[in-house]
Amino acid sequence: MDRAIKLQLSTSEMNYFPDEVIEHIFDFIPSHRDRNSISLVSKSWHKIERYSRHQVFIGNCYAISPERLIRRFPCLRSLTLKGKPHFADFNLVPHEWGGFLHPWIDALSKARVGLEELRLKRMVVSDESLELLSRSFVGFKSLVLVSCDGFTTDGLASIAANCRHLRELDLQENEIDDHRGQWLNCFPDSSTTLVSLNFACLKGETNLSALERLVARSPNLKSLKVNRAVPLDALTRLMSCAPQLVDLGVGCYENEAEPESFEKLMAAIKKCTLLRSLSGFSEVAPVCLTAFYPICENLTSLNLSYAAEIQGNHLIEFVQFCKRLQLLWILDSIGDKGLEIVASSCKELQELRVFPSDPHDEEDNNTAVTEIGLVAISAGCPKLHSILYFCKQMTNAALITVAKNCPNFIRFRLCILEPNKPDHITSQSLDEGFGAIVQACKGLRRLSVSGLLTDKVFLYIGMYAEQLEMLSIAFAGDTDKGMLYVLNGCKKLRKLEIRDSPFGNAALLADVGKYETMRSLWMSSCEVTLGGCKRLARNAPWLNVEIINENENGRMERNEEDEREKVDRLYLYRTVVGTRKDAPPCVTIL
Amino acid sequence: MDEFVNLKATELRLGLPGTNNVCEERVSCNSNNNKRALQADAENETETSPPRKTQIVGWPPVRSYRKNNVQTKKNESDGESQGIYVKVSMDGAPYLRKIDLSCYKGYSDLLKALELMFEFSVGEYSERDGYKGSDFVPTYEDKDGDWMLIGDVPWEMFECNCKRLRIMKGSEAKCLGSGV
Numbered sequence: 001m002d003r004a005i006k007l008q009l010s011t012s013e014m015n016y017f018p019d020e021v022i023e024h025i026f027d028f029i030p031s032h033r034d035r036n037s038i039s040l041v042s043k044s045w046h047k048i049e050r051y052s053r054h055q056v057f058i059g060n061c062y063a064i065s066p067e068r069l070i071r072r073f074p075c076l077r078s079l080t081l082k083g084k085p086h087f088a089d090f091n092l093v094p095h096e097w098g099g100f101l102h103p104w105i106d107a108l109s110k111a112r113v114g115l116e117e118l119r120l121k122r123m124v125v126s127d128e129s130l131e132l133l134s135r136s137f138v139g140f141k142s143l144v145l146v147s148c149d150g151f152t153t154d155g156l157a158s159i160a161a162n163c164r165h166l167r168e169l170d171l172q173e174n175e176i177d178d179h180r181g182q183w184l185n186c187f188p189d190s191s192t193t194l195v196s197l198n199f200a201c202l203k204g205e206t207n208l209s210a211l212e213r214l215v216a217r218s219p220n221l222k223s224l225k226v227n228r229a230v231p232l233d234a235l236t237r238l239m240s241c242a243p244q245l246v247d248l249g250v251g252c253y254e255n256e257a258e259p260e261s262f263e264k265l266m267a268a269i270k271k272c273t274l275l276r277s278l279s280g281f282s283e284v285a286p287v288c289l290t291a292f293y294p295i296c297e298n299l300t301s302l303n304l305s306y307a308a309e310i311q312g313n314h315l316i317e318f319v320q321f322c323k324r325l326q327l328l329w330i331l332d333s334i335g336d337k338g339l340e341i342v343a344s345s346c347k348e349l350q351e352l353r354v355f356p357s358d359p360h361d362e363e364d365n366n367t368a369v370t371e372i373g374l375v376a377i378s379a380g381c382p383k384l385h386s387i388l389y390f391c392k393q394m395t396n397a398a399l400i401t402v403a404k405n406c407p408n409f410i411r412f413r414l415c416i417l418e419p420n421k422p423d424h425i426t427s428q429s430l431d432e433g434f435g436a437i438v439q440a441c442k443g444l445r446r447l448s449v450s451g452l453l454t455d456k457v458f459l460y461i462g463m464y465a466e467q468l469e470m471l472s473i474a475f476a477g478d479t480d481k482g483m484l485y486v487l488n489g490c491k492k493l494r495k496l497e498i499r500d501s502p503f504g505n506a507a508l509l510a511d512v513g514k515y516e517t518m519r520s521l522w523m524s525s526c527e528v529t530l531g532g533c534k535r536l537a538r539n540a541p542w543l544n545v546e547i548i549n550e551n552e553n554g555r556m557e558r559n560e561e562d563e564r565e566k567v568d569r570l571y572l573y574r575t576v577v578g579t580r581k582d583a584p585p586c587v588t589i590l
Numbered sequence: 591m592d593e594f595v596n597l598k599a600t601e602l603r604l605g606l607p608g609t610n611n612v613c614e615e616r617v618s619c620n621s622n623n624n625k626r627a628l629q630a631d632a633e634n635e636t637e638t639s640p641p642r643k644t645q646i647v648g649w650p651p652v653r654s655y656r657k658n659n660v661q662t663k664k665n666e667s668d669g670e671s672q673g674i675y676v677k678v679s680m681d682g683a684p685y686l687r688k689i690d691l692s693c694y695k696g697y698s699d700l701l702k703a704l705e706l707m708f709e710f711s712v713g714e715y716s717e718r719d720g721y722k723g724s725d726f727v728p729t730y731e732d733k734d735g736d737w738m739l740i741g742d743v744p745w746e747m748f749e750c751n752c753k754r755l756r757i758m759k760g761s762e763a764k765c766l767g768s769g770v
Binding site for chain 1 (some may be wrong): 646649652656660690
């Protein structure tokens with residue numbers, strides 16, 4: 001909380017100030033949680049806070065209804081909404097499960113809310129919603145869609161055509177039906193306000209001249225991420241008319257760039273002295289990465305995690321000169337050697353993600369990363385606080401070393417590709433390794449565990465992970481005790497997602513009140529039964545307890561007596577608006 | 591369900607014949623779902639089962655978008671290549687089609703598919719005379735931008751060099767087909 005609030009004023013004294021002054025003080029408090037706390041202090045503060053609240057974050061779109069949102073925060077300008085549960089990313093949630101944007105746009109539009117920003121994650125967005133959005137909010141500035149689906153480039157055309165003050169259109173990893181229309185042409189000639197444009201996930205062809213004209217008339221453009229259909233010479237032209245770019249996403253290059261076009265590209269890149277962030281490279285010959293050498297020392301963010309065609313040694317050659325790198329997303333083809341070089345070169349590194357280039361181990365290659373790379377990074381990068389690491393093997397010793405080297409982890413996600421894999425040297429479980437992580441990293445907020453794990457690791461997590469907010473468990477644990485250790489121990493837990501672990505009704509039902517303090521719980525392929533879920537739903541009417549069936553065609557056709565039937569997928573979440581009405585047939589809400 | 595049973599039957603393990611996989615009792619959540627792969631039990635360390643490559647739903651936890659968009663470059667020697675989609679136009683047809691060249695084993699495979707798709711038939715191919723006996727001649731545009739007769743070069747070379755196909759018809763075709 002801002003120091004202004006910490007002045008020794010009681011609320012009654014503060015109320016001698018006019019509301020505008022109090023409101024002004026509240027402006028210094030952007031954090032959602034602090035704003036929520038302020039609103040609980042007194043009725044008058046609640047009221048002032050309500051009307052001055054411009055940004056709202058809704059982590060689960062079914063926890064509240066659009067109407068109630070608008071009633072409480074009528075001056076809303078910026079809304080963040082999240083829909084499907086996290087495991088939807090891995091095909092564990094049926095496509096039609098829910099998370100529809102339309103009711104929100106509809107309600108906001110009818111209430112004439114002055115919406116300016118909308119950020120969505122895992123929501124189903126339709127062209128109709130985008131059209132309605134584009135027509136309803138005159139001052140609309142920013143649309144960010146992450147992992148959404150349900151719309152086409154026609155919807156983008158509406159946004160382009162109608163949002164006169166659009167600053168940001170950021171499409172990250174969405175499934176968009178590309179009608180190869182002329183959506184880029186729909187930006188009117190008078191549109192000059194763009195600051196950020198990301199359409200990397202579009203699969204179709206791009207109207208290059210429309211894009212070039214748009215970029216040329218957008219002097220404020222700082223971030224541009226193009227899709228595969230933008231070839232090298234077009235990229236050169238784009239960069240030439242936007243040397244002010246800070247963030248660039250590159251499309252597709254020809255396999256052999258002619259020397260002349262390569263020279264031109266390098267010349268354009270040299271002029272982009274403000275460039276700090278680079279991504280894309282999905283179909284790129286290694287030589288083209290070298291065009292960026294002139295500015296690589298300036299880079300703070302590098303995402304080469306889609307650059308499957310760039311071999312490890314080319315990656316290493318490039319990355320070792322990126323001395324200012326804070327964020328690095330890369331494929332495991334970089335290898336342990338490559339990570340050792342990163343560790344010695346990138347001393348400012350804060351976030352590292354190493355993705356599997358061969359997720360299903362089809363090629364049986366030995367160049368993937370191991371515990372050696374992880375240890376090297378932990379030893380070399382003192383500022384590291386977030387890691388996502390896919391690897392084939394791990395040891396307790398390595399994890400203990402990592403914990404000692406890096407006590408500052410906020411996010412630690414380790415995914416050993418083979419489920420239940422033990423320490424590959426001692427053949428023991430990895431309980432001690434993860435135990436060391438949670439014990440050392442007092443600020444740990446997010447944790448994903450993998451490998452062979454018994455109940456003991458959860459005992460450690462419950463004991464030490466005091467700040468833990470999100471925990472992901474797969475193929476781990478022995479008995480209900482494991483889950484209970486976590487539920488009882490982690491006071492700040494908000495999201496718990498579990499798959500293929502032997503936790504059942506006893507754990508699920510032990511402390512029903514706990515779920516009121518959490519956003520959601522996911523359990524799939526565990527031991528909970530229909531009877532257990534029904535009992536939970538009865539005892540906790542403020543929860544939506546959803547059973548997602550394997551048989552997607554009909555509602556649960558099991559008879560009422562079959563309460564011992566195991567539930568395939570359970571998703572429960574707190575809500576103030578009761579059962580949702582838009583659930584598909586494969587979802588039963590108890 | 592049957593699929594699951596057969597998998598079990600053909601599973602290679604270094605164990606005494608007739609011994610059950612103990613892990614099925616320990617991790618019972620796997621027992622009644624044919625989607626999940628069997629897992630090596632840590633207690634049976636003395637048996638070294640070969641790594642099983644059956645795929646578990648949603649594992650490893652990589653976003654489907656990422657899985658679909660990171661195309662690993664496979665060795666040429668593997669013989670496997672990514673989908674090679676090329677446009678196919680036919681003189682007189684109202685719209686174009688697209689096919690994946692990697693789905694075909696060779697020229698006869700490809701030509702048969704084209705004949706079906708556009709309902710025509712191509713003549714008989716000979717190295718000297720091209721295609722004889724039909725109004726239609728299959729051609730392709732190569733990387734240099736030249737229009738070539740399909741069938742002259744080895745299949746693999748064709749796959750690498752082909753940018754798109756065109757089924758020529760009529761007099762234009764006759765010129766190309768008979769004298770090149």
